[in-house]
Amino acid sequence: KAGVTQTPRYLIKTRGQQVTLSCSPISGHRSVSWYQQTPGQGLQFLFEYFSETQRNKGNFPGRFSGRQFSNSRSEMNVSTLELGDSALYLCASSPGLIPYQETQYFGPGTRLLVL
Amino acid sequence: SQELEQSPQSLIVQEGKNLTINCTSSKTLYGLYWYKQKYGEGLIFLMMLQKGGEEKSHEKITAKLDEKKQQSSLHITASQPSHAGIYLCGADDGYGGATNKLIFGTGTLLAVQP
Numbered sequence: 761k762a763g764v765t766q767t768p769r770y771l772i773k774t775r776g777q778q779v780t781l782s783c784s785p786i787s788g789h790r791s792v793s794w795y796q797q798t799p800g801q802g803l804q805f806l807f808e809y810f811s812e813t814q815r816n817k818g819n820f821p822g823r824f825s826g827r828q829f830s831n832s833r834s835e836m837n838v839s840t841l842e843l844g845d846s847a848l849y850l851c852a853s854s855p856g857l858i859p860y861q862e863t864q865y866f867g868p869g870t871r872l873l874v875l
Numbered sequence: 876s877q878e879l880e881q882s883p884q885s886l887i888v889q890e891g892k893n894l895t896i897n898c899t900s901s902k903t904l905y906g907l908y909w910y911k912q913k914y915g916e917g918l919i920f921l922m923m924l925q926k927g928g929e930e931k932s933h934e935k936i937t938a939k940l941d942e943k944k945q946q947s948s949l950h951i952t953a954s955q956p957s958h959a960g961i962y963l964c965g966a967d968d969g970y971g972g973a974t975n976k977l978i979f980g981t982g983t984l985l986a987v988q989p
Contacts, residue, residue, distance in 0.1 A: 791975050793975050793976070795977075802979060802981050802982065803977075803979040805968075808975050808976060810974075815974045815975075816974035818976070850918065852918075852977075854975055856975065859967070861906070862975065863908070864977065865920060866910070866920075868917040869917050
């Protein structure tokens with residue numbers, strides 16, 4: 761099976777702009793989670809989608825949003841970008857049926873640089 | 876909230892040497908995951924542990940979850956340059972068992988000198 765794919769891999773934006781990142785999960789997986797990784801804060805959970813519904817949300821401002829489509833592909837959007845949003849954004853997929861007993865498989869990430 | 880602390884933060888070993896990385900939780904672990912990350916890239920799944928006392932091995936890497944389920948260790952035998960990278964432990968955050976949400980340790984940077 762193909763792994764988790766993320767597009768684009770690299771992105772440069774300026775403050776105030778908005779950005780949309782895309783994630784395609786492993787075929788058959790219905791859960792997609794998003795994480796932000798920065799040198800200062802490490803890996804932090806953003807949100808999880810399962811069957812087009814947000815199932816959990818981390819402690820991030822409302823500028824961070826996401827959605828999931830019927831084919832399980834997911835997008836996350838960051839509006840009004842700030843310098844501190846520069847990070848590696850990772851998505852992970854899993855079957856989603858039995859949380860706590862499933863492995864999450866990560867994509868290669870999208871590196872976002874905000875100037 | 877649950878926190879994961881990894882030690883050491885960084886490690887430099889000579890090729891062929893054994894090493895151990897520890898991950899300690901502030902609360903009982905319901906699922907403990909070990910991942911490896913090359914700088915700036917995605918996480919590669921290594922192993923998942925769920926039961927107290929559980930031990931799993933893959934090639935030269937062994938991971939254990941202690942009986943009290945608050946600490947895990949990752950042991951690499953006869954390290955090779957290919958083992959270099961950042962090792963991260965992750966755990967289910969204990970949120971009601973209904974969602975996939977992992978919290979992560981700060982990571983251990985491993986360098987293997989030829």
